[in-house]
Amino acid sequence: MVLGAEQVASLVFRAPGYSSFLKIALLSFWIGTAGETCRNYLRVRQRSTVFVIASLIQLVVSLTLNIYFIAFRRMGVYGFLLSSLITNVLASVALLIYTIGETGFSFSWIKTRAMLAFGLPFVLSGIGHFILNFADRYFLNLYSGLSQVGIYALGYKFGFMLNMLAVAPFLQMWEAQMFVVEKEANAKAVYARIFEYFAAALLLVLLGISIFIRDIIRIVASPEYGSAWKIVPLVSLAYVFNGWSQYFRLGMLLTRKTKPIGIIMAGSGVLTLVLYFFLIRSYHAIGAATATLLAFAFMMAWTYAASQKLYPIPYNVSRIGVILGLAAVCYAAAWGIDQVFEPTSLQAFVLRVLLFLAFPVALVRIGFFASEGVHRLQDLPAGIRNVLRGGEAAES
Numbered sequence: 001m002v003l004g005a006e007q008v009a010s011l012v013f014r015a016p017g018y019s020s021f022l023k024i025a026l027l028s029f030w031i032g033t034a035g036e037t038c039r040n041y042l043r044v045r046q047r048s049t050v051f052v053i054a055s056l057i058q059l060v061v062s063l064t065l066n067i068y069f070i071a072f073r074r075m076g077v078y079g080f081l082l083s084s085l086i087t088n089v090l091a092s093v094a095l096l097i098y099t100i101g102e103t104g105f106s107f108s109w110i111k112t113r114a115m116l117a118f119g120l121p122f123v124l125s126g127i128g129h130f131i132l133n134f135a136d137r138y139f140l141n142l143y144s145g146l147s148q149v150g151i152y153a154l155g156y157k158f159g160f161m162l163n164m165l166a167v168a169p170f171l172q173m174w175e176a177q178m179f180v181v182e183k184e185a186n187a188k189a190v191y192a193r194i195f196e197y198f199a200a201a202l203l204l205v206l207l208g209i210s211i212f213i214r215d216i217i218r219i220v221a222s223p224e225y226g227s228a229w230k231i232v233p234l235v236s237l238a239y240v241f242n243g244w245s246q247y248f249r250l251g252m253l254l255t256r257k258t259k260p261i262g263i264i265m266a267g268s269g270v271l272t273l274v275l276y277f278f279l280i281r282s283y284h285a286i287g288a289a290t291a292t293l294l295a296f297a298f299m300m301a302w303t304y305a306a307s308q309k310l311y312p313i314p315y316n317v318s319r320i321g322v323i324l325g326l327a328a329v330c331y332a333a334a335w336g337i338d339q340v341f342e343p344t345s346l347q348a349f350v351l352r353v354l355l356f357l358a359f360p361v362a363l364v365r366i367g368f369f370a371s372e373g374v375h376r377l378q379d380l381p382a383g384i385r386n387v388l389r390g391g392e393a394a395e396s
Contacts, residue, residue, distance in 0.1 A: 001022075001026050002023050002026055002027070005019040005020075005022045005023050005026075006019045008022060009021075009022050012138060013141070020078070021077060021078065021081055024078075024081040024082060024084075024085055025081055025084075027085060028081065028084045028085040028088050029088075031085070031088045031089055031092050032088040032091075032092060034092040034095075034096055035088060035091045035092035035095045035096075037099075038092070038095035038096060038098070038099040039051060039054070039095065041099050041103070042054075042099075043172060043173075043176060044176055046176075050098075054091070054094070054095060057091075058087055058090075058091045061086075061087050061090060061091075062083060062084070062087045065082075065083035065086055065087060066079070066080060066083045068083075069082055069083050070083075118256065118258055119258070120262070121258045121259045121260075121261050121262030121263075122258065122261065122262065123262065124261075124262030124263070124265055124266045125261050125262050125264075125265040126265075127265070127266070127269060128262075128264075128265025128266055128267075128268050128269035128272075128299075129265060130269075131269035131272050131273060132242075132268065132269065132272050132292065132295055132296065132299075135272065135273060135276060136152070136156075136276055136280065136288040136291065136292060137149050137152070137153065139276040139277065139280040139281075139288065140152055140280055140284065140285065140288050143280055143281050143284065144280075144284045144285070148284060148285055150225070151224075151225055151227060151228050151285060152228070152231060152285040152288060152289075154217075154221060154225050154228040155217075155228035155229065155230070155231040155232050155235065155285070155289070156231065156235050156289075158209065158213055158216065158217070158228070158229075158232045158235075158236075159209070159231065159232045159233075159234070159235025159236045159238070159239060159289075160235065160239065161209060161236075162202065162205050162206055162209055162236045162239045162240065162243075163239045163242065163243070165205055166201055166202050166205045166243065167202065167239060167242065167243035167246065170198060170201075170243075171243075171246055174194075174247075175253075178191075178250060178253065178254070179254070181194075182254055188312075188313050188314060189314065191250060191313050192313050192314050192315050192316060195244075195247055195313075195315060196316065196319055196320065196323075196368075198243070198244075198247060199244065199320055199323060200323050200363060200368070202240045202243050202244070203240065203323055203324065203327040203359070204327075204359055204360060205236075206233075206236045206237060206240050206327065207327050207330055207331060207355075207356055207359055208356055209232060209233075209236050210232065210233040210236055210331055210334075211330075211331060211334040211352045211355065211356060212352065212356075213229045213232040213233070214229045214338075214343055215343075215344075215349065216229075217229045217232075218344070227285075230285075230286065231285055231286060231288070231289035233331070234286075234289035234290060234292070234293050235289050235292060235293070237293055238289075238292045238293040238295075238296040238297075239296070241293070241296040241297050241299070241300040242296045242299070242300070244300050245296065245299050245300040245303045245304075248300065248303045248304045248307050249261060249303060249307060250307060250311060250313065251306075251307030251308060251309070251310040251311030251312075251313070252306070252307055252310060252311075254311050255310045255311055257310055260306045260307075260310075261303075264299060264302050264303055264306060265299070267302070268295055268296075268298060268299040268302070271295055271298055272291065272292075272295040275290075275291035275294055275295055276288065276291050279291045319368065322366070322368065323363065323368065326359060326362050326363065327359060330355045330356070330358060330359050333355050334351075334352050334355050337351045337352060337355075
């Protein structure tokens with residue numbers, strides 16, 4: 001990639017002068033992989049304190065370097081990329097010293113073969129994820145120009161916040177915890193109930209982002225980016241489906257049959273390219289967001305079907321339908337409020353806040369958490385802990 005940076009930059013950006021940016025980004029990503037391996041070690045050993053401290057130090061260093069290179073040195077995008085490279089080098093070296101100091105260093109062909117057999121399908125998965133997450137910019141640049149890419153990218157970042165705020169933190173815990181739950185006698189019931197909580201949490205975050213995004217965009221961006229809010233609900237919902245898809249991989253991961261994951265991601269990637277080609281040409285940024293949503297929905301449905309064949313889990317579809325319906329009603333009401341009142345008015349904002357709060361209250365009132373002894377909002381943490389322990393309530 002580094003040797004072909006000129007050609008790749010010309011193909012992706014359709015303009016000269018970006019190859020140096022690409023080289024720095026590639027080097028930064030490669031070095032950061034070593035640090036990520038060490039972070040996985042910390043997660044497996046449940047060293048949450050060390051993990052959080054390391055993450056906070058890396059964040060502070062990154063912010064400091066960004067301010068120095070961008071605000072004081074006026075280096076622009078180059079300064080941002082250089083900051084990322086330096087931060088990844090420092091973090092990876094520090095984490096490697098810590099990790100190898102505990103584990104020592106050795107090599108095993110037997111473990112390597114087993115890891116490769118388990119992990120190779122994820123290469124296709126990574127390619128598919130790359131297409132799903134980033135190919136839309138290429139098509140949008142091709143048919144609409146870089147200005148539209150900038151507006152779309154801003155909206156996409158806010159939609160992607162759902163993944164950062166809810167999906168990724170949960171999966172960091174869950175990808176280790178799922179194998180612990182597997183040992184429980186009622187494991188399948190626990191998996192089904194935890195998914196209901198996970199689904200409700202993602203929809204709550206989705207609702208919050210979607211109904212307040214116009215206010216947020218108006219505060220943080222200049223007026224020419226004002227239309228970016230329109231794509232955020234679509235992208236956020238796409239990442240809800242992505243989060244659910246990651247959860248539905250349970251059957252493949254627990255049975256150690258990961259080959260379907262690569263096939264699903266490759267198939268989803270092909271569908272995504274087709275959708276981008278047709279929808280972005282006609283509908284530009286909205287078409288890109290819609291294509292992303294449809295692709296993630298397709299991936300989720302395929303993952304669910306394949307995983308259930310390997311390891312059937314008794315998901316309660318009707319309960320999931322209830323929370324989807326409640327979220328849809330709350331969002332529709334918020335949209336209606338913006339049609340009746342001026343979206344920037346205090347009345348509209350207060351009503352949107354009430355609608356956002358109505359979602360969790362409604363879940364408690366209709367008995368969504370009643371099986372865990374949750375009859376008030378303050379009972380919810382104890383109910384969740386009970387399910388994570390594989391308590392008897394999960395079987396009911």
